[in-house]
Amino acid sequence: MVPILEVKNLRTQYKTESGLVKAVDGVSYYINEQEIVGVVGESGCGKSVTQLSVMRLINSPGEIVGGEILFEGQNLLQFKANGPEMRRIRGAKISMVFQEPMTSLNPVLTIGQQLIEILEVHLGMSRKNARQRVIEMLDLVGIPGASSRIDDYPHNFSGGMRQRVMIAMALLCNPKLIIADEPTTALDVTTQAQLFELMKSMVERFKSSLVIVTHNLGIVARYAHRIYIMYAGRIVEEGSCKEIFRNPRHPYTIGLLKSVPRLDDQEGKRLVPIEGMPPDLIQMPSTCAFLPRCSYSIEQCRVEPWPELRKVEGTKHYVRCYLKTEAWEQCRSHSATT
């Protein structure tokens, strides 16, 4: 199967006064057609920057300094960021749902004004037809009274409804890929669940692929086919959803899993936070970036550089860690007894 999007060795940096921030430092991943992929990590790990890089939405002082972004056989990095080629892809073939539904919609334009223009620009539809199509789409994402609400302003909608509008916006041109960047962070749990159900049913319906970027491993468990775990600007683990949850191989992933509540947890079980702070992206050590927070480190971790992403033999599981398989059993059991 040919992936719809393939990112190779992507590097994005920010020039700040205190130094060069390597926000994304050699990230490679791929998305297959009609696949739902989760990208998980703490804030600041570079997961959002990776997605914005794909959309070429990195603004100064940020800069994509290397790598390839192959979409439908074209390297998106060869285009100018706001040039016509990128504009034709954005919103039409790849669309995005942002994390802040409160601020991601323009407060001074009606929902209709913000949605109709997409169809006008990308599909050349007449305003009348575009409006009709927008109403249908709003209806589809579950906005009651869509034909009248289309003329309302964002502040007339609740947070959940606004995010439905954003989803409708993303779906309008029937894109190949939808990137949802922490789409439900600011919302309550019930609404979160509704929105993910909605997105899932929509991408199935429109035969799109979906990237869910989140810090909450629990959320993607239910929807994603495959998961990438990011830490300090790099991918530290990749695998199918089942693999990641059953056999996490990186101490960071294990830490994430422990900090997530599960319905099948015993009553009274305490959640375990990951000790320590994420590393300073300006002064990255050559050794494993997770080393200072890792409870299972071995001598090799301290002397040798951070290893590359390696395939775990006999699986489709990739991990960036020196620990051997036997050690994993120990880790996991240790966690169970805590």
Add this chain to the structure above:
Amino acid sequence: MKKLTIILIFLLMFSFVISGCGDKSSQTSEPAPSQTSEPAPVDQSPKPGGTLKLFVSSVSNIGFPSTMGAMSDGWVSSVALETLFRFDLQGNVVPLLAKDWKADYEAKTITIMLNKGKGIKFHDGTDFNAEAVKWNLDTYRSSQKPELKKVTSVDVVDDYTVRLNLSSFDNSIITYLTGNAGRMISPTAFENNGQEWVEQNPVGTGPFQFVSWTKDVNVKFKRFDEYWGGKPYLDGVEWVFYKDQLVAQMDILAGNLDAMAVPDPENMKEIETTGKFNTVFTNDTLQPVLMPDTKNTNSPFAKLEVRQALSYAIDQETLAESIGMGYFRPQNQLAQPGTWGYNPNVAGYPYNPEKAKELLASAGYPNGFDTTLTYFAYNKTVTDSVTALQQMLKQVGINAVQNPVTRANYIELGNKGWDGLLRVHLPSSPDPLVTLANFSAGQQYVSMYVPDEFVQKFDKAVNEVTFEGKQKAVQELMSVVDKYAIWSFLPEERTITAKSKRVQDDWYGEMPNRYINPMVWLSE
């Protein structure tokens, strides 16, 4: 004004930068000799056409003499509204609309004969005759204006003769008739349109007739073809309003204006250097004097010696040269040199600080005293000269604190009284009796004591019937002012008018009351 000058200096520097270094002469401008008007070139004959453009700062009423306020009201209206008499260049009263006059001291009458047979008509076509003169004088008498208060009635003797009956004889009345009191308007125009209209629409007998008055923009007059003195050459006269002296100055330098009064000597120097203008002096000028609060017996100035010391302390020569840049001139009496009232025997108080100190000591102020110097700065020159004056007074021990006031305040102080010294700018007339009339009656400048001898001499002077008698009496009056040192003189601020050399007019700017010669014309 100070600000303006700074700006002007900046602009001038800027202009040098723009014009490069080509014109060195303008930078090293030697003070041009103050020239009086040059006579019109004889080989040129008058050329008809053109509009004379003149500067004016503000007017409020240009058509109804009884309510005219500022002096400029009279100046602007004078091209349309003529007076019965006028001054000549020497300050003598000569007929204009009238032909002659005769005074009778015993009978307390003045008879005025009008020009018969000239067929003088107002701009509205009605006749100018004795009835019209009577109506005008009666209207003026019934107003608040003081000039004709002594006229009890006006008789029409015949069509071209009127007789003024006086409560007491006063020869100044003829002088007053050169001003607003003698300014003739069409009674018919007044009857038909009312006072408010007439104030805005002058209808007289003058060489130019009123066209329009756009407030704060201009007042336009056009030639009156039936003018009794002959058809004027000019197409018209336009008075242009300027709020900002500097802008007016640029306009005159650019040739958009033919004449303007220049209050600041520094600016006049600049205009003079272009060589395109004649500098002319009017003999009605501002005569600044320091009036002491002599009525207050506790005031140091109540003593003659102190007043004399004050006069001795003032270095008029220096003030005239430095502040007035040579345009001002020292004075020791109200009558100006060259006019009939001037008394050559008045010695005055030439600058002598030693003598001033002696006089102060003998008056009981060996260490001097403190006083206040109140003044209204109508332009920048005043501020400069007051500061210089303050230093001069300090030299002899008189510590004068500056007290600048507004115009309204200044007028109020003059009418209600002040402490210390008040700098008064007397608007002089070629007839000193006119200048002196207000305070001889004790109506103005009330804090200043006026000696009995002054009042007696003044009354004698106004009662003289003959010119010679009046001349003698006025000259005596000049020495009375000197003798009592009633006030101290500051240099006379001569009104300087810059007049374009193309203006062929021997009156405007030179004659009191800003008359324009009806036969003025413009050369190329």
Add this chain to the structure above:
Amino acid sequence: MLNYIIKRAVLTVVVLFIVSFITFSLIHILPGDPAAAMLGDQATMEEIEALRHELWLDRPFFVQYGHWLSNALQGDFGKSIMYRVPVSEIIAERLPVTLYLSFLSLILSTFIGIGAGIICAIRRGSLIDQIVSVVANAGVAVPIFWLGLLGIYVFGFTLEWLPLQGWTSPFDDFLKSSKQALMPVICLSVTGSSIITRQTRSSLLEVIRQDYIRTAWAKGMGEPRVVFKHALKNALIPVVTLVGLQLRVLVGGAVLTETVFNIPGMGRLLVDGALAKDFLIVQAGVLLIAVMVSLANLITDISHGWLDPRIRYD
């Protein structure tokens, strides 16, 4: 909305009362007798007393104010002593002149200001941004009076491109009027366009960083649409306040410009009136300006509602 306007109107009336009272008090508290000032240096006491009586100046303060107010409410602002015609007549002559110039310069400074602000914001850090920013900073600081004189000197006197001064109604001679109006309008616009440029630039830069602008880019919109449709409307909200404030600045500017360029407008009328203590003119003029400023504020507020749907008037 209607309620809001009514509320504002009532408030304005109250403000006008206060303004008229303060103006009236100020003029009467200031030293110097208006009657004496009006009559000139040579006036006698009788003349002054007569005028004082005519102007009600010899009555107690509150009687004078009541007299003025009751007449004013009937539309009679008295007769100017300086001009000897009804005050309303003079204002009717002067107001259009000032309004014409102010309106032109308001439009000019708004267009220049917003245009330059947009260019600077989009090309942030470029040479043109730096040049415009320096010019705008200078423009805020430059004194109008000085600029006017410099303009007259350079373009009128030295280069002779424009008339030195003066005013002609555009209905009488449009070309001449425009030539004469050019420099005053530019002078009046300098401060305004500078302030608006700076505000537009910073406000647009602020807006461009917002999430919804990123959304617009993510939708595949081109730069013109992102800037003009999505960013500008948001960025203009503070700019509109500023444009509203400009009207007040223009009133101050009118005083200076009209003096320098010899234009018979409201600004010069007020200055002349104040200097001549023609309190009837000052009184009516200040009141009129207060009305205009209130009106400008109302228009500003309404424009806010139009630009920003989150604002509701109740």
